[in-house]
Amino acid sequence: MSTETDTQTEKQSRFGGLDGYRIALYTVLGLLVLFFLTPIESGLVTSLKTATAVTNTEPYLPPLSGAEFSLENYATAFDALANGVFNSLLFAIPATVVSALFGSFAAYGLTLVDWKYQVPILVLFVAGVFIPYQAVLVPLSRLYSIIDFAALLSFVWALTPLSPEYANLVELAVTHIAYGIPICTVLFRSYYTTMSEEMMEAARLDGASVRRIYRRIVFPLSTPMFAVVLIYQFTQIWNDLLFALVIVATSSSPASPVTLDLAGLGVSMQGQDFGLRMAGAFIAALPTLLVYIAFGDEFAEGVAT
Amino acid sequence: MSQLQLDKLTKVFTDDDGSDIVAVDGVSIDIEDGEFLVLVGPSGCGKSTTLRMVAGLETVTSGDIRLGDRTITDQKAQERDIAMVFQSYALYPHMTTRENMSFGLEESTDMSTDEIYDRVEQAAELLGIAALLDRKPTELSGGQQQRVALGRAIVREPEVFLMDEPLSNLDAKLRSSMRTELQRIQEDLDTTTMYVTHDQTEAMTMGDRIAVLNDGRLQQVGTPLECYHRPANRFVGGFIGEPSMNFFEMTVEGDRLVSDRLNYPLSAETADAVAGSDRVTLGIRPEDIEIVDRPADDHAFETVVDVVEPRGNENSVYLMFGDQETEENPETFVAIVNGMSRVEAGEPVVAHVPEDAVHLFDADSGDALRNRVLDDLDETEPRV
Known part of the structure; x- marks a missing residue:
């Protein structure tokens, strides 16, 4: 085996490191890159073209002349989506943070604290991960017709410029928190099982209570996993359309999230304005990208563990 | 600082399939105020x-x-006022040395920040880690981490220190210097200490007293020398001491012990001690076997040297009986001789097994029937 690799490296150096295997490998890799990047590239160049250029040029070619190039799509999309982006941030950030925190609490209780019947409860959490969105849509709309957040939170509408339609966002946040807790718990649990048990015991002997151990030891050590969970949850919640469709229903609502607005952007009787839709898609995707960049280092660390 | 008493302590684990495993079986030990007790035994002994x-x-x-x-x-760990040093050190990785050491005081007392600061400084001084107070555990070597772990226990000024194999992750040199240092610190602080190890050298050198545990049962509690010279049973005899005591299975025939290869005459006194048993185990420490040129009395046996392990100051000589020479894996026994004496593998020698140094154990129960004769050690009965 080793002699074989020896002769192989010898051959490689003689032919400048290229052999059939390498050529095939790089070809496949190159094609894969092309495959993944073409839609994004097409989207990007389309978003930068005028409406006429979009219909008259190939979709993957960049705007070649000044007449074809335009930033107008972005200006229009931004105007159309700004409110949606604001609304989405309004519920996605709290929902992400709260579901990550609850997941972390639950995982701590199920992993590092010793008590009976942890397993059946953990099974419930794991089962929660596998409930499909579609299965809860009807119960969900029933639930929110019973619990009237618009009435319950009337003081908010009185005190802030927000309209009562924003109660929908509270519902969305609650839904996403509930839906996110199982997966967050499972993710945190896998991380906590790798934590040193002796360290927990040392903390107990040092006189720290269960709550104090979480606050002073487990929580600070969870940063990498929080990065993973925050990125994952934020992307999930931000990109969700199904719950938004069921709970908010219409993009004409002042509280409609960005995904709902995006669905209707650039669609008219005359057909679709592809340039505008592409620009809108990039604007809508920007926050998730920023989150990735912000937590990138911790994310890598968390995924590695 | 107080006396710690274990009274018939028993722990039964229930396995997944419902069967019970007795990990600790009725262990009773009294640890005096300020005493350093070493709990020693093979892994899995409880x-x-x-x-x-x-x-x-x-x-x-x-x-x-x-x-x-x-x-x-039934008290919670938090309320017992006990500090423990773990084998893995179990430091809090996100905290500096100072924070690691302050943590226990912050959680278990209502001392002011200044008092805690002083206490930590003092303990760090004592352990020689004052310069490391602002470093995190990942920036420390194994030996330094070990000191921090120790410091974390010391600042608490607890009633009892518990140490679970604290030195076993250190390299041999560091281990022996930490051994001495630990003893010095324990003596300075005069805190009741319970120290667990599987290493009989640590047990021998560190403990005021040793408690030998096997299979969840207490075998013997005594000073290191008592356990060494007056083992209560065969297990203690074999466990304490390195290289281990040599054992020969023998049958009692009147005033002599007989096996396939040995014929060992006993004095009247010794014969009395084994009178109640049919079969006994003869134990002899390697350093008590003398290698001589020619048989001096009937306690000497013709042997052949199998292997010699030179260690500078002394040599471990593995001996086998003459008729085993052709065997693949001969049963050997060990003698320790002066490092200067020249013994070569394959050489025929005479091993003298002096009766004074012989331990005899009942072959069934393993209990000591007779321990070696000693002049300087107090004549005490083996304590169980």
């Missing part, structure tokens, strides 16, 4: 479980733990 019960990390199946005049059996 020594760590015993320690963890004292710490409050493991529930007690039956029996009692008393600290001073309070019973702490």
Whole structure:
């Protein structure tokens, strides 16, 4: 085996490191890159073209002349989506943070604290991960017709410029928190099982209570996993359309999230304005990208563990 | 600082399939105020479980733990005022040395920040880690981490220190210097200490007293020399001492012990001691076997040298009986001789097994029937 690799490296150096295997490998890799990047590239160049250029040029070619190039799509999309982006941030950030925190609490209780019947409860959490969105849509709309957040939170509408339609966002946040807790718990649990048990015991002997151990030891050590969970949850919640469709229903609502607005952007009787839709898609995707960049280092660390 | 009493301490684990495993079986030890007691035994003997019960990390199946005049059996670990040093050190990785050491005081006392600061400085000074106070555990070497772990226990000024194999992750040189240092610190602080190890050298050198545990049962409690020279049973005899005591299975025939290869005459006194048994185990420490040129009396046996392990100051000589020379894996026994004496493998020698140095154990129960004769050690009965 080793002699074989020896002769192989010898051959490689003689032919400048290229052999059939390498050529095939790089070809496949190159094609894969092309495959993944073409839609994004097409989207990007389309978003930068005028409406006429979009219909008259190939979709993957960049705007070649000044007449074809335009930033107008972005200006229009931004105007159309700004409110949606604001609304989405309004519920996605709290929902992400709260579901990550609850997941972390639950995982701590199920992993590092010793008590009976942890397993059946953990099974419930794991089962929660596998409930499909579609299965809860009807119960969900029933639930929110019973619990009237618009009435319950009337003081908010009185005190802030927000309209009562924003109660929908509270519902969305609650839904996403509930839906996110199982997966967050499972993710945190896998991380906590790798934590040193002796360290927990040392903390107990040092006189720290269960709550104090979480606050002073487990929580600070969870940063990498929080990065993973925050990125994952934020992307999930931000990109969700199904719950938004069921709970908010219409993009004409002042509280409609960005995904709902995006669905209707650039669609008219005359057909679709592809340039505008592409620009809108990039604007809508920007926050998730920023989150990735912000937590990138911790994310890598968390995924590695 | 108080006396720690373990009273018939028992721990039974229930396996997944419902069967019970007795990890610790009725262990009773009294540890005096300020005493350094080493709990020693092979892995899986229940020594760590015993320690963890004292710490409050493991529930007690039956029996009692008393600290001073309070019973702490059912108390939470947080409330016992006990500090423990773990084998893995178990430092908090996100905290600096100072924060690691302050943590216990912050959580268990209402001392002011200044007082805690002073206490930590003092302990760090004592351990020689004052310069490392602002470093995190990942920036420390194994030996330094070990000191921090120790410091974390010391600042608490607890009633009892528990140490679970604290030196076993260190390299040999560091281990022996930490051994001395630990003893010095324990003596300075005069805190009751329970120290768990599987290393009989640590047990011998560090403990005021040793408690030998096997299979969850206490075998013997005594000073290191008592355990060495007056083992209560065959297990203690074989466990304490390195290289181990040599054992020969023998049959009692009147006033002599007989086996396939040995014929060992006994004095009247010794014969009396073994009178009640048919079969006994003869134990002899390697350093008590003398290698001589020609048989001086009937306690000398013709042997052939199998292997010699030179260690500079002394040599371990593995001997076998003459008729085993052709065997693939001969049963050997060990003698320790002066490092200067020249013995070569294959050489025929005479091994003298002096009767004064012989231990005899009942072959069935393993209990000591007769221990070696000693002049300087107090004539005490082996304590169980």
